[in-house]
Amino acid sequence: MENLDVSRTLTELADLLEIQGASPFRIRAYRNAVNTINSLSRSLQAMLGAGEDLTELPAVGDSVAKYIAELIETGRISRLEEVSAEYPRSLVQLMRLDGVGPKKAKKLFLDLKVRTVDDLEVELRAGRVQGLDGFGVRSADKILRAIADHRKHAGRFQIHEVEKLIAGVLEHVHAAPGVGRVKIAGSLRRRKETIGDVDIIAEFDGDGTAVVDHFVAYSGAERISGAGSTKGSMVLHSGLQVDLRVIPPRSFGAALQYFSGSKEHNVAMRTHAVRQGLRVNEWGVFRVPDGADPASLGKEDGERLAGDAEEGVYAALGMAWVPPVLRENRGEVEVAIRGEPPELVSLEDIRGDLQMHSTWSDGKASIEEMARACIARGYEYFALTDHSQAMAMVGGLTPERAREQWLEIAEVQARLPEILILRSVEVDILKDGSLDLPDDVLAELDVVVVSVHSLMDQDRRTMTDRVIRAMRHPSVDILAHPTGRLINRREPFELDVEAMLEAAAELSVAVELNANPNRLDLNDLHVHRAKELGVPVVISTDAHSPRGLADMRFGVDQARRGWLSPADVLNTRSLAEMKMWLGRRG
Ligand code: DGT
Ligand code: CA
Ligand code: CA
Numbered sequence: 001m002e003n004l005d006v007s008r009t010l011t012e013l014a015d016l017l018e019i020q021g022a023s024p025f026r027i028r029a030y031r032n033a034v035n036t037i038n039s040l041s042r043s044l045q046a047m048l049g050a051g052e053d054l055t056e057l058p059a060v061g062d063s064v065a066k067y068i069a070e071l072i073e074t075g076r077i078s079r080l081e082e083v084s085a086e087y088p089r090s091l092v093q094l095m096r097l098d099g100v101g102p103k104k105a106k107k108l109f110l111d112l113k114v115r116t117v118d119d120l121e122v123e124l125r126a127g128r129v130q131g132l133d134g135f136g137v138r139s140a141d142k143i144l145r146a147i148a149d150h151r152k153h154a155g156r157f158q159i160h161e162v163e164k165l166i167a168g169v170l171e172h173v174h175a176a177p178g179v180g181r182v183k184i185a186g187s188l189r190r191r192k193e194t195i196g197d198v199d200i201i202a203e204f205d206g207d208g209t210a211v212v213d214h215f216v217a218y219s220g221a222e223r224i225s226g227a228g229s230t231k232g233s234m235v236l237h238s239g240l241q242v243d244l245r246v247i248p249p250r251s252f253g254a255a256l257q258y259f260s261g262s263k264e265h266n267v268a269m270r271t272h273a274v275r276q277g278l279r280v281n282e283w284g285v286f287r288v289p290d291g292a293d294p295a296s297l298g299k300e301d302g303e304r305l306a307g308d309a310e311e312g313v314y315a316a317l318g319m320a321w322v323p324p325v326l327r328e329n330r331g332e333v334e335v336a337i338r339g340e341p342p343e344l345v346s347l348e349d350i351r352g353d354l355q356m357h358s359t360w361s362d363g364k365a366s367i368e369e370m371a372r373a374c375i376a377r378g379y380e381y382f383a384l385t386d387h388s389q390a391m392a393m394v395g396g397l398t399p400e401r402a403r404e405q406w407l408e409i410a411e412v413q414a415r416l417p418e419i420l421i422l423r424s425v426e427v428d429i430l431k432d433g434s435l436d437l438p439d440d441v442l443a444e445l446d447v448v449v450v451s452v453h454s455l456m457d458q459d460r461r462t463m464t465d466r467v468i469r470a471m472r473h474p475s476v477d478i479l480a481h482p483t484g485r486l487i488n489r490r491e492p493f494e495l496d497v498e499a500m501l502e503a504a505a506e507l508s509v510a511v512e513l514n515a516n517p518n519r520l521d522l523n524d525l526h527v528h529r530a531k532e533l534g535v536p537v538v539i540s541t542d543a544h545s546p547r548g549l550a551d552m553r554f555g556v557d558q559a560r561r562g563w564l565s566p567a568d569v570l571n572t573r574s575l576a577e578m579k580m581w582l583g584r585r586g
């Protein structure tokens with residue numbers, strides 16, 4: 001069992017207890033334990049196996065430690081089953097809908113016997129929810145929209161979750177006797193923000209039955225959905241499906257290419273092959289014999305031109321190798337045929353991070369801790385962007401506190417000359433597009449980052465005008481998480497991204513690609529458009545702890561999917577160049 005399975009189950013328990021109305025302290029304790037588990041680098045199962053005492057972990061008390069042990073040993077938590085006898089587990093999905101929450105989920109269950117999202121939709125459409133205390137027509141509409149979003153996302157996992165769930169599987173596949181190369185294919189290799197299922201290919205010479213049997217014997221499998229001599233599929237405890245294909249060495253590269261997709265990329269490749277009298281499939285690239293009807297050929301008929309290595313597959317078709325992040329049929333096939341693959345930004349190009357929080361607002365680490373973590377990552381500069389006063393519940397900075405913070409920044413800066421700390425604030429864009437700090441404070445910041453955190457349900461026109469008005473303020477440098485989406489949880493708000501980007505180009509404002517894997521906002525298509533319009537993109541982590549700084553790679557992957565080169569990304573610039581950009585308005 002993976003740590004993520006444990007933390008998901010504990011979260012479910014905490015959610016159900018919250019619906020039941022248990023002590024907020026107990027619920028808080030479980031959620032804190034979940035945070036600890038999520039940041040653990042070692043496997044809980046291995047720690048228990050080695051006889052370690054889990055209560056030595058931060059925020060893990062006796063009862064949580066017992067639950068973890070029970071879950072890992074038996075696959076269940078009896079306390080969770082007790083609570084779910086009273087409040088069904090399906091209510092957790094309900095309470096996670098935007099506009100519902102634990103109290104309303106409880107009320108819906110007690111008053112209308114709503115147990116599932118489907119039940120809720122029926123009741124909403126029948127107009128029976130609208131009359132309940134605490135629900136109005138407006139909130140009913142909002143919940144209906146949330147249900148539609150929920151359906152759209154159901155079953156897809158976020159990339160950072162998948163990485164955690166799959167690490168053990170890969171190790172397991174590598175350990176299968178006689179297996180050679182093992183590679184991840186599919187959407188995970190293309191670094192998509194969400195993953196439907198994981199595709200793995202393993203090289204093996206001969207009948208693959210034993211390899212497949214080994215694969216599906218994985219301890220983390222909840223059930224096996226298929227096992228044969230070339231292919232196996234299993235579903236992990238989390239619900240994530242993993243497919244394995246066993247491939248002979250001569251076809252390994254072709255299979256890697258085929259199963260990496262996307263389907264649309266493959267279709268375009270195949271069309272290009274046919275034009276040249278060639279055939280490409282998961283077995284290799286073959287020359288179609290003169291006069292042969294391609295439809296009647298066996299899978300490996302014709303002269304084999306490539307197959308063992310992926311580079312060879314592209315080369316045989318007269319194409320440059322295409323980085324997997326580009327394989328979405330968005331022009332990459334044509335570019336590869338011309339032999340001009342675009343230069344893509346990489347993690348090593350990043351020289352600073354322009355959004356992060358400290359304990360001055362909702363961050364968990366001090367300014368100095370964040371600065372040292374940035375130094376450890378080799379950065380030349382970073383911007384400290386605590387929230388502004390409108391975010392009162394997280395201690396957003398008033399003008400007075402901003403000035404106090406500058407004193408601490410100066411102290412830390414004096415101790416750490418190896419990095420430049422840029423004074424900044426993530427300033428709220430208020431209802432009408434005005435900014436949440438007075439002009440004199442904004443003028444004294446090195447970087448002004450602005451973003452929307454309130455009234456996210458404004459109509460398109462109002463929201464677009466609001467954001468563009470904020471960008472017109474002469475102090476503004478960066479628009480952060482421009483669409484406000486939370487992947488699988490909250491849709492982007494109504495914003496005309498095209499109009500926003502045109503304004504950014506005109507006003508010389510940069511746009512953020514927020515690297516937090518829950519956001520990835522702007523997305524790949526948006527940053528591609530920013531590049532076309534000449535708008536600089538900043539890849540920022542929005543870290544709330546030193547660990548959050550490591551999310552940079554997710555942002556870089558999304559930027560690569562948007563074809564960004566180092567020159568398109570603002571924070572690849574050296575300190576001197578960055579200072580020049582910040583002083584661009586004279
Ligand atoms: P996912 O799993 O929904 O996140 O997306 P993928 O891209 O991983 O899709 P998946 O798992 O259904 O299939 C893996 C790859 O196999 C896919 O990217 C391309 C290839 N593939 C699957 N079905 C077809 C097909 O009908 N035609 C072609 N040309 N390729 C296919
Ligand atoms: Ca897949
Ligand atoms: Ca698949």
Ligand code: ZN
Nearest residue numbers: 426451480481
């Ligand atoms: Zn924010």
